[in-house]
Amino acid sequence: MAAILQIKPITDVPADRRASANPRDPEFFQNPYAFYDRLHATDPAFFWDEYGHWCFAGFKDVSALLRDKRFGRDILHVATREEIGLPAPQPHTAAFDLTEKYSLLNLEPPAHTRLRMLVNRAFVSRHVEQLRPRIRTLANEIIDGFEGEGSVDLIKAFAAPIPAIVIAEMIGLPAEMAPQLLNWSNRMVQMYMFGVTREVELDANQASADFMDYLRTVIAERRRQPREDLLTHMLTAEPGGDRLSDDEVMSTAILLLNAGHEATVHTTGNGVKSILESGIDPATLFASEEQTQATAEECLRFDAPLHMFTRYALTDLEYEGIRLRKGDVIGLMLGAANRDPKRFADANRFDPFRTDGANVSFGAGIHFCIGAPLARIELQVAFAELFRRLPRLRIAEPPRYGDVYHFHGLEKLVVEWR
Numbered sequence: 075m076a077a078i079l080q081i082k083p084i085t086d087v088p089a090d091r092r093a094s095a096n097p098r099d100p101e102f103f104q105n106p107y108a109f110y111d112r113l114h115a116t117d118p119a120f121f122w123d124e125y126g127h128w129c130f131a132g133f134k135d136v137s138a139l140l141r142d143k144r145f146g147r148d149i150l151h152v153a154t155r156e157e158i159g160l161p162a163p164q165p166h167t168a169a170f171d172l173t174e175k176y177s178l179l180n181l182e183p184p185a186h187t188r189l190r191m192l193v194n195r196a197f198v199s200r201h202v203e204q205l206r207p208r209i210r211t212l213a214n215e216i217i218d219g220f221e222g223e224g225s226v227d228l229i230k231a232f233a234a235p236i237p238a239i240v241i242a243e244m245i246g247l248p249a250e251m252a253p254q255l256l257n258w259s260n261r262m263v264q265m266y267m268f269g270v271t272r273e274v275e276l277d278a279n280q281a282s283a284d285f286m287d288y289l290r291t292v293i294a295e296r297r298r299q300p301r302e303d304l305l306t307h308m309l310t311a312e313p314g315g316d317r318l319s320d321d322e323v324m325s326t327a328i329l330l331l332n333a334g335h336e337a338t339v340h341t342t343g344n345g346v347k348s349i350l351e352s353g354i355d356p357a358t359l360f361a362s363e364e365q366t367q368a369t370a371e372e373c374l375r376f377d378a379p380l381h382m383f384t385r386y387a388l389t390d391l392e393y394e395g396i397r398l399r400k401g402d403v404i405g406l407m408l409g410a411a412n413r414d415p416k417r418f419a420d421a422n423r424f425d426p427f428r429t430d431g432a433n434v435s436f437g438a439g440i441h442f443c444i445g446a447p448l449a450r451i452e453l454q455v456a457f458a459e460l461f462r463r464l465p466r467l468r469i470a471e472p473p474r475y476g477d478v479y480h481f482h483g484l485e486k487l488v489v490e491w492r
């Protein structure tokens with residue numbers, strides 16, 4: 075998930091293909107959909123001035139480009155740093171860089187294929203489906219803890235702990251560690267923001283170093299005493315006879331912990347907000363298993379938690395008349411694609427009864443979210459249990475999104491139910 079920046083400036087773009095929106099402007103990140111509406115009405119393939127690279131907001135383009143093998147999340151397997159003008163690695167972010175080095179999200183085939191095959195088995199639907207009862211119990215225990223209060227910040231009290239505890243337990247780390255894991259993870263993901271400062275880099279690096287120290291101790295314990303958990307599985311699995319190194323296991327565990335909760339927290343918050351603001355009777359949204367699934371899918375489509383992912387052009391190429399050089403960056407706008415009126419009828423309406431719901435919130439192609447089956451179960455259970463237990467739930471304060479365009483999630487969601 076490293077922050078990818080366009081290195082060599084692109085200058086030859088006609089004025090009518092350019093668009094401007096400041097990702098740090100509160101008016102923009104509180105409601106990026108007004109900008110997306112303008113793009114869909116004019117040109118959804120445009121050069122975003124502030125980012126300095128081409129971006130794609132149309133569903134068809136985003137979906138096709140995520141699958142297009144001429145683009146990759148990494149470039150250093152086909153080019154040197156000098157060739158594309160990437161700066162040398164910085165000593166003060168060495169620990170952070172090490173956590174990223176073997177991250178699935180930064181690899182391309184064949185390295186990506188090998189690592190993904192190994193981890194994938196743990197995340198297939200039939201395997202994670204077994205976690206549903208545990209997730210239901212957890213959601214209810216958490217609600218038991220705050221039900222008497224009558225009002226709560228739902229992000230902190232409910233949305234955040236569920237995915238953090240689930241992924242920690244799955245990897246084989248104690249649930250009590252969840253707050254510490256959240257702390258490390260939150261500090262590390264600051265690195266993916268627009269305009270990172272040196273202070274943020276130093277703090278993210280410290281969090282990475284502490285996270286790795288902790289994991290090294292747990293890995294040593296598992297080597298002495300194997301358990302039935304994902305960490306042990308990763309340490310002992312031998313795909314085609316080769317083993318994962320400790321650094322590979324650490325990178326993967328950190329990626330799973332980071333990717334495994336952040337987006338799910340935001341989707342839970344955004345989804346509860348969408349449901350409450352729609353005015354639809356929640357009882358109808360969770361009346362059956364199928365409707366619960368459809369409601370969760372519409373929450374994912376309508377207010378996606380991750381709005382832009384980038385890719386490098388791996389060669390000089392042309393896409394729909396746009397010429398790209400090897401190393402150029404493109405932005406794929408998932409949140410905008412999900413609101414494309416060419417793909418979805420009445421795209422700006424929250425409609426959990428729609429049948430044209432398949433969205434790109436989990437991406438597509440080789441990097442398609444490995445945790446999607448797990449995230450879907452977490453969301454279905456969290457929404458259904460919350461509205462079953464607190465049917466009078468309503469918003470108590472106007473919710474505000476955090477100052478981060480890429481991660482589109484609420485800072486707070488204060489609700490009440492008496």
Ligand code: HEM
Pocket residue numbers: 140147178179180190237241329330333334335337338341379380383384434435436437438440441442443444445446448449
């Ligand atoms: C609502 C929740 C989630 C959303 C919206 C989401 C979204 C995404 C997206 C869009 C990608 C692809 C990024 C790209 O193509 O550049 C991705 C990849 C990934 N996600 Fe998720 N994710 C969620 C939950 C999870 C969970 C629960 C886990 C793990 C337990 C997870 C683990 C991963 C991993 C490991 C990758 C990298 C896969 C690869 O590169 O092969 N995600 N996710």
